Amino acid sequence: MSSILSVEHVSKAYGNVLALDDVSFTLNEGEVVSILGPSGCGKSTLLQAIAGLLKPTDGQIIIDNQKVSDRHMMQSPDKRPVNMVFQDYALWPHMNVYENIAYGLKRRKNYTKKRKEKVEDLLDKLQLKGLARRMVSHLSGGQQQRVGIARALATEPKILLMDEPLSNLDIKLRLQMRNELAILLKELHTTVVHVTHDPMEAFALADKLLVIRAGKLEQYGLKENVFHMPKTEWVAQLLGYTNRLMMEKQQLEFEGDNRGSIQWKGQLIQGNCNDNQKENTGHWKVIVHPNDVKLVNPNEVSVDQKEENIIRERIKHVVFQGLSWQVILNTGDNEDFSFIVDQPLQVGDEVSICFPVNRTFLFKEEIIG
Numbered sequence: 016m017s018s019i020l021s022v023e024h025v026s027k028a029y030g031n032v033l034a035l036d037d038v039s040f041t042l043n044e045g046e047v048v049s050i051l052g053p054s055g056c057g058k059s060t061l062l063q064a065i066a067g068l069l070k071p072t073d074g075q076i077i078i079d080n081q082k083v084s085d086r087h088m089m090q091s092p093d094k095r096p097v098n099m100v101f102q103d104y105a106l107w108p109h110m111n112v113y114e115n116i117a118y119g120l121k122r123r124k125n126y127t128k129k130r131k132e133k134v135e136d137l138l139d140k141l142q143l144k145g146l147a148r149r150m151v152s153h154l155s156g157g158q159q160q161r162v163g164i165a166r167a168l169a170t171e172p173k174i175l176l177m178d179e180p181l182s183n184l185d186i187k188l189r190l191q192m193r194n195e196l197a198i199l200l201k202e203l204h205t206t207v208v209h210v211t212h213d214p215m216e217a218f219a220l221a222d223k224l225l226v227i228r229a230g231k232l233e234q235y236g237l238k239e240n241v242f243h244m245p246k247t248e249w250v251a252q253l254l255g256y257t258n259r260l261m262m263e264k265q266q267l268e269f270e271g272d273n274r275g276s277i278q279w280k281g282q283l284i285q286g287n288c289n290d291n292q293k294e295n296t297g298h299w300k301v302i303v304h305p306n307d308v309k310l311v312n313p314n315e316v317s318v319d320q321k322e323e324n325i326i327r328e329r330i331k332h333v334v335f336q337g338l339s340w341q342v343i344l345n346t347g348d349n350e351d352f353s354f355i356v357d358q359p360l361q362v363g364d365e366v367s368i369c370f371p372v373n374r375t376f377l378f379k380e381e382i383i384g
């Protein structure tokens with residue numbers, strides 16, 4: 016696979032605000048990356064820098080082996096082999112579906128026959144055939160979005176840029192379109208840079224996640240790798256690792272190979288830790304995903320204690336969720352620990368639970384912003 020996009024040490028300052036801070040990554044042809052992070056972290060700024068809608072303060076961007084911007088130059092958006100699908104689709108309301116899709120091709124003075132073939136092909140691929148002559152203002156949100164994508168694809172961009180493409184849809188349609196869009200992107204084999212604040216949308220659409228925090232790249236990699244091995248507590252929290260146990264100040268017992276152990280209320284907990292933090296004494300946190308936590312049945316202890324952490328705690332609260340129950344343990348202040356069971360449990364009872372050592376993360380305490 017060859018790299019189609021290379022973002023190298025890109026920064027963007029707005030006065031005192033550093034919206035992007037030395038961001039670097041490369042993307043291969045045909046890959047879909049989701050730029051993921053909370054509102055204001057710099058996602059749109061990065062997308063706009065790739066699109067050519069703003070000039071980075073520093074660093075350079077290379078698309079399809081051509082430098083499109085550095086400190087001294089910036090290629091305009093229409094010269095770049097990219098096209099954008101906007102949040103509000105930005106369709107021409109006075110044009111029908113066909114005319115909207117053909118718009119970019121007309122501007123590029125393509126031959127009429129070739130243009131017709133291209134538009135027909137996109138109408139087909141995006142299941143818009145029966146709607147070609149309909150005015151876009153008479154389409155549903157989902158249909159409008161498909162027109163927006165078809166229009167962006169018509170000029171055969173090397174990279175399709177999508178800025179929160181599902182955020183204008185209501186929740187039901189959003190979930191439906193998320194899957195449709197995921198299937199479509201796979202079929203098209205297009206390289207896509209997609210922006211979202213929603214981890215579930217990123218998981219559904221992307222091959223890779225690029226997690227941004229306050230303008231800095233926090234983690235980048237295949238979505239499975241980022242989810243299974245979050246580098247920081249912040250990334251873990253963003254991706255749904257909501258269980259958190261706080262330690263007394265202590266030295267981590269380093270066991271080699273990014274593994275360590277600590278004591279929580281006299282109970283040993285082992286997990287992954289960063290090699291570079293191993294010497295540190297401090298306040299450690301245990302971070303676990305609720306889906307990795309299982310109830311241990313005292314009558315049949317079949318848990319391999321080398322592979323699983325086991326702790327005992329009382330139940331504080333049980334939340335009925337329809338087909339399952341969320342059980343919240345009575346851990347201390349600033350701690351949170353819950354898991355899902357398919358039978359209701361009794362508040363006040365003490366239970367044993369286990370969670371895999373290789374799915375347990377030990378992070379030094381940091382202030383989460």
Ligand code: ADP
Nearest residue numbers: 029032034052053054055056057058059060061
């Ligand atoms: P996101 O897309 O993740 O919500 P943005 O890229 O829009 O974040 O913004 C990143 C930061 O840059 C924010 O602090 C935002 O307030 C600031 N910012 C964005 N655009 C401008 C602008 N034109 N002028 C000043 N500050 C801006």
